Amino acid sequence: MILLQSHSRILIETLSNRVQNLDKAVELDYNWVEFGDIRYHVQVSAKNPNVLLLSVSLPVPPPETVFVGGLPYGAIEAIKSAYGSVVQILDPPRDGFNLTLKINLAKLPTDEERKQALLMKIASVREVVLGAPLSVVLKHLLSRTVAPGLDGLLALVHRPNESFFLFPQAERVTVVYPMRFSDSVDTTYAASFLQEFVETRRTAGLTSAPVCSWSPDPPPELKEASAEPLSANAGFVSFVIYPRHVEGGKLDRTVWNLSTFYAYVSYHVKCTEAFMHTRMRRRVEGMIQALDQAKPETEEKTKSPNNRSFKRLSIKEGRTNSKS
Structure with missing residues (x-):
């Protein structure tokens, strides 16, 4: 049975490519939708290639759910705890989005393993934000x-x-x-x-x-x-x-x-x-x-004008029959 991955594959590829090419002053402006409900927007300016702006649009919550300021309960604290000084929350977010993060790629850890772990965590922003209320409840469960x-x-x-x-x-x-x-x-x-x-x-x-x-x-x-x-x-x-x-x-x-x-x-x-x-x-x-396979095999027969079937004989066979 399959278990869904928490990170966005497009986002982790975008982050990895940008980190590997920080010396290149390129502009990025990507929009995409995942699962039909989460919309992402990534923007990088050529003037400041070390800074990446990530905007996220969350699904419209039903009336019974708990959202504070357009975000689930505890989402701000979860983002600060997960990303530290590498990520800054912009207030207000970009128009049409619930959340905009300013990611300073120059502050990523120098250790390659820690860097990849943090990039994967950033690509899992959906889990961090939408899972924040559940995470708060389960953390208190640890302390009973x-x-x-x-x-x-x-x-x-x-x-x-x-x-x-x-x-x-x-x-x-x-x-x-x-x-x-x-x-x-x-x-x-x-x-x-x-x-x-x-x-x-x-x-x-x-x-x-x-x-x-x-x-x-x-x-x-x-x-x-x-x-x-x-x-x-x-x-x-x-x-x-x-x-x-x-x-x-x-x-x-x-x-x-x-x-x-x-x-x-x-x-x-x-x-x-x-x-x-x-x-x-x-x-x-x-x-x-x-x-x-159950259909009967029909022999090919020649029909007479009176719809009677007959068998064609060779000339030699006809002479032998007439002598007898």
């Missing part, structure tokens, strides 16, 4: 506390119409995903996939993984949620995160896996649908081949 102001039901968003919920407690955090699909076939595949996903979690080799459950009805944690998120036609998936799941350097990976779980399920649902279509096409082709 609840973040101030985040002690109730908290709604987060990673893509449009794909919000999920956190229910923080001192000893654990419950993460609930209302699974919603527009296509009826996708809904059926998703419900079957999620039930199998839960059953796989119970195998002996996955005892240390977070507790996972699926239900067609909303769990008790969503009793305070509005009616719109509860209209999930593929059921509700719940994970229970304990401190052991975020300690020892596991925090960033846990944040990303939880943030992209909806996309993870959607990807495998589409793969299942494509696999089923391939199997059906192969089966139809096999049936057509069997029918072609």
